[in-house]
Amino acid sequence: MNEIVKFLQENPVQYLATVGRDGKAKCRPFMFCFEKDNRLWFCTNNTKDVYKDLQENPYVEVSVSSAEYAWIRLNGKAVFVNDMEAKEMCMNNPIVKGQYDKADNPIFEVFYLDDAKAVIADFSGNPPKEYTL
Secondary structure, eight states, X not given: OHHHHHHHHXXXXXXXXXXXXXXXXXXXXXXXXXXXXXXXXXXXXXXXXXXXXXXXOOEEEEEEEOTTSEEEEEEEEEEEEOOHHHHHHHTTXXXXXXXXXXXXXXXXXXXXXXXXXXXXXXXXXXXXEEEEO
């Protein structure tokens, strides 16, 4: 888990892929928030299309590459919960704080990835590292 969290923190703008309500692939810039309870947490708001898409099909894949040409692919099921501790932790990010102001903002939502799997790979020729979270 530590290697995955470190990779996501060092490469803060990831891309979240979903299946849209129109059945077509959607890919958006996104940000990993933190690890809590051995889960990877993210946030969004309930007025966005991504939230509505995830209500219909919660399966996602997150990907990002590093300046050193390594990359991560992380997939799982987005599980939304009203976890005030997690929402407060998100407020430590000035970007999130600037968008939502307070953890109890009624449009602010947090989710974690359930049944997550990650692959970290690069062009070294070494086999990818695979993780089940």
